[in-house]
Amino acid sequence: MTTAAGDGAGAGVVEGAETPPLALVIFGASGDLTSRKILPALANLAERGRLHEGFTVIGVARTEWSDEEFRQVALKEAPGASRRWAKLVSRFRYVAGEYAATETFDRLRELLAEADEHHGTKGNRIYYLATIPDVFAMVVEALAKESCNVPGTGGDFARLVIEKPFGHDLESAVALDRTIHAAFDEDQIYRIDHYMGKETVQNVLALRFANAVFEPIWNRRYIEQVQITVAESIGVEHRGGFYERAGALRDIVQNHVMQVLALTLMEAPTGMDAHHIRDEKVKLLRSIAIPTPDEAVDRAVRGQYTAGVVDRAPVPGYREEDGVAPESATETYVALRLSVENWRWAGVPVYVRTGKRLPGRVTEVVLQFHRVPFLAFEGTLARRLRPNVLVLRIQPDEGISLHFGAKVPGETFELESVAMQFGYNQVFPGREESGGYPRLLHDAMVGDATLFIRSDEVQQAWRIVDPYLQAWSEPGGGLHFYPAGTWGPHIADLLLERSGDSWWVPEP
Ligand code: BG6
Numbered sequence: 001m002t003t004a005a006g007d008g009a010g011a012g013v014v015e016g017a018e019t020p021p022l023a024l025v026i027f028g029a030s031g032d033l034t035s036r037k038i039l040p041a042l043a044n045l046a047e048r049g050r051l052h053e054g055f056t057v058i059g060v061a062r063t064e065w066s067d068e069e070f071r072q073v074a075l076k077e078a079p080g081a082s083r084r085w086a087k088l089v090s091r092f093r094y095v096a097g098e099y100a101a102t103e104t105f106d107r108l109r110e111l112l113a114e115a116d117e118h119h120g121t122k123g124n125r126i127y128y129l130a131t132i133p134d135v136f137a138m139v140v141e142a143l144a145k146e147s148c149n150v151p152g153t154g155g156d157f158a159r160l161v162i163e164k165p166f167g168h169d170l171e172s173a174v175a176l177d178r179t180i181h182a183a184f185d186e187d188q189i190y191r192i193d194h195y196m197g198k199e200t201v202q203n204v205l206a207l208r209f210a211n212a213v214f215e216p217i218w219n220r221r222y223i224e225q226v227q228i229t230v231a232e233s234i235g236v237e238h239r240g241g242f243y244e245r246a247g248a249l250r251d252i253v254q255n256h257v258m259q260v261l262a263l264t265l266m267e268a269p270t271g272m273d274a275h276h277i278r279d280e281k282v283k284l285l286r287s288i289a290i291p292t293p294d295e296a297v298d299r300a301v302r303g304q305y306t307a308g309v310v311d312r313a314p315v316p317g318y319r320e321e322d323g324v325a326p327e328s329a330t331e332t333y334v335a336l337r338l339s340v341e342n343w344r345w346a347g348v349p350v351y352v353r354t355g356k357r358l359p360g361r362v363t364e365v366v367l368q369f370h371r372v373p374f375l376a377f378e379g380t381l382a383r384r385l386r387p388n389v390l391v392l393r394i395q396p397d398e399g400i401s402l403h404f405g406a407k408v409p410g411e412t413f414e415l416e417s418v419a420m421q422f423g424y425n426q427v428f429p430g431r432e433e434s435g436g437y438p439r440l441l442h443d444a445m446v447g448d449a450t451l452f453i454r455s456d457e458v459q460q461a462w463r464i465v466d467p468y469l470q471a472w473s474e475p476g477g478g479l480h481f482y483p484a485g486t487w488g489p490h491i492a493d494l495l496l497e498r499s500g501d502s503w504w505v506p507e508p
Contacts, residue, residue: 019045019445020156021054022124023115025108027099027139028131029059029070033163035077037194038130041437043078043085050442051088054120058111059094060104061131070094091119099135100142112152123155126444129162136162137179144183161190161444164255165246166453169469170462177455190444191453195256197436200398200424202451204263204365205272207392207400214390215268217369219344224387226264227366227504228257230354233310234361235484236332240323248334249302249465252354258285258461259453260394261350264365265340274449278457285460287342288350293471300468301480301492303333305357308484315357315484329479332356335492336468351496351503357484359508363394366504377413385415389504399423 024042026034045051059070074089093111097104115121127143129136140160143149151158160180167173180189195201208214217223230252236243243251262281269276291299306317318324318332333355340350369388389403401419408414424431443451472478480489487503496502 019050019052019055019442020124021052021120021122022126022157022445023056023058023112023119023121024126024128025058025060025112026128026130027060028129029094030061030063030065030073031130031132033130034059035073037435037437038128038441039074039077041434041441042088043074044434044438045442046085046088047082049084050438054122055088056091056093056115056119056121058108058115059092060099060108061094061096062098064096065094067092067094091115099131099139102146105142105146105148108148109146116152116154121152123152125151125155125158127158127160129160133165137176140180140183149183149188157188157447158184159188159190159444159447160184161192161441163192163194165250166191166255166458167462168245168250170459170466173458173462177459181455186455187449189452189455190440190449191455191458192440193255193259193453194436194440195259195394196451196453197434197438197440198394199431199434199439200392200394201260201263201436203398203400203424204260204392205277208264209268209272218367220346220348222369223348223367224370225348225368225499225501226350227368228260228264228350228352228364229366229504229506230257230260230352230363231358231487231506232354232356232361233358233485235305235315235357236318236321236324238322240321243332244324244328244330247302247330248332248354248356249468253334253336253352254461254465255453257352257354258457258464260363260365261288261338261352262457264367264392265345265350267344272450274452277450278454282454282456282460284340284342285457285464287340287345288464289339289341290463291467293467296467296471297478299337299495300471301333301335301489301495302331302468302472302478303355303480303482303489303492304328304330305332305355305484306481308357308486310357310359310485317484318357329475329477331472331477331479333358333482333488333492334468335488335495337495338464349496349499349501351501353488353492353503355482355488358487359485360506361396362506362508364504364506365392365394366390367392368504377415386417391504397423397425399425 071089071092078085095104095107116123129139149158167176262284266280266284269280304318319326319328335353338350367390371387385405391401393399400422403417403419405415406418408416480491482489
């Protein structure tokens with residue numbers, strides 16, 4: 001709708017670029033996301049000299065803070081940072097006010113003009129929505145009304161960064177998109193899924209498309225099944241109120257799991273830029289079969305944790321957590337059996353599972369290959385062997401391992417599964433797990449949208465999960481309980497056992 005520059009095509013995932021001068025305006029500056037993720041990510045970029053000298057931050061929120069109070073938070077959230085960060089923070093400004101109020105924007109405009117004049121931000125703007133989702137639409141409408149959807153004088157861009165949840169279901173996601181698109185062009189919008197910022201998620205692209213050995217076997221002819229596990233040992237912590245309305249399917253599957261799955265299963269892009277990669281991702285998402293609500297019941301398991309033991313400490317059940325209803329039917333665990341209807345993956349089950357209060361924090365993609373067509377080691381101990389498995393470990397201890405059978409030394413022909421391992425930290429020592437935010441903030445600044453989620457991806461991901469939400473909307477909705485510290489409800493094993501499969505057991 002607007003004429004503002006926004007060049008989301010970007011340079012792609014392969015090149016680094018200098019960030020331009022700009023003012024970053026954070027709505028929700030006194031909130032959790034700002035202090036836990038955005039400020040530490042900015043400190044990380046500042047420390048590594050990745051921010052332009054014409055860079056500053058203006059925080060906006062309803063909390064009555066002064067500039068100084070906002071700056072104190074910025075310093076506190078990056079305790080190891082040097083004087084470089086402290087110097088940058090001393091420029092930060094803060095606007096206390098209602099998000100859509102004219103006075104808020106009057107003050108914001110003053111501060112932006114001041115930033116252009118004193119700090120050389122050159123009319124370039126990024127507006128980051130770090131608020132609760134309920135006010136997304138309101139802030140976006142206000143930004144357009146106050147002409148903040150175009151660059152300031154002499155500027156090249158005005159961009160919007162927005163963080164999930166993008167809606168609550170397909171209908172609300174479409175409505176939110178409509179509101180945003182009335183204010184910003186798609187190429188001005190940077191939707192964050194922080195999993196896309198993780199090194200090892202990006203490494204899926206490197207593994208698949210920079211090596212000759214994997215792609216020829218990356219299909220139904222060689223791969224028997226795919227599994228994606230996103231396990232967390234934490235509970236809902238202080239986010240009970242939010243989680244009650246979300247649940248594991250919305251919180252993790254609709255976004256993080258779908259993104260990892262799309263990168264793992266998509267076709268090879270003809271270029272590593274925003275258009276090509278996102279086109280392939282959305283094509284893959286469109287080929288995931290959408291079940292009817294009845295089929296959904298049969299292909300999914302939802303669970304909720306009860307009291308148990310995690311990391312040797314007793315923990316309460318979900319229903320005892322703060323902000324959670326005593327009779328809550330929200331799922332903290334979900335397992336699905338998906339299928340991809342295209343030539344590459346037809347007939348290959350894709351199992352995904354995620355849960356809170358599982359035995360550990362681990363995210364893995366597992367590709368299990370077919371068994372050999374004929375086992376010549378008749379009468380030996382070989383049949384116990386698991387088929388070959390390639391494990392892409394996203395976190396922690398990021399790496400890749402290939403599991404295969406080897407002969408155990410000795411007189412008998414006993415075979416055992418062994419693994420070839422690549423560990424990120426061993427090969428690239430000193431690399432820190434940044435959680436993804438520094439990379440994503442950097443890319444939003446340089447205008448590279450490759451790792452951000454396009455509106456058609458968001459909507460397609462909702463189309464995939466919506467039938468489950470509908471199927472579960474009945475009271476109780478087929479909820480199964482599991483003690484905290486276990487791998488979810490037992491019935492989730494049956495989802496695989498029906499086809500003779502079983503869950504891969506991640507190493508802790
Ligand atoms: C967030 C979810 O998107 O991802 C949280 O809202 C979850 O519930 C978190 O804990 C997991 O992220 P990570 O990077 O720790 O795997």
